[in-house]
Amino acid sequence: MRALIAAAVGLAAALALVMTITAIGAPAGSTSPKPLMTTVPRHP
Structure with a gap:
């Protein structure tokens, strides 16, 4: 019980x-127009 x-x-x-x-x-607020980076950029 x-x-x-x-x-x-x-x-x-x-x-x-x-x-x-x-x-x-x-x-209140807004979202960023830039896309989120999902991976680390590879340097040549």
């Missing part, structure tokens, strides 16, 4: 966190 209560409390806390982040919204 304690495990069920602990799971319910954890789920409620996680749901509250997700709802809070959703309500706040994404941070």
Whole structure:
């Protein structure tokens, strides 16, 4: 029974966190127009 209560409390806390982040919204800003380098450039 304690495990069920602990799971319910954890789920409620996680749901509250997700709802809070959703309500706040994404941070303001923009993405870079330059592509990201995924590998180290090879020097000749």
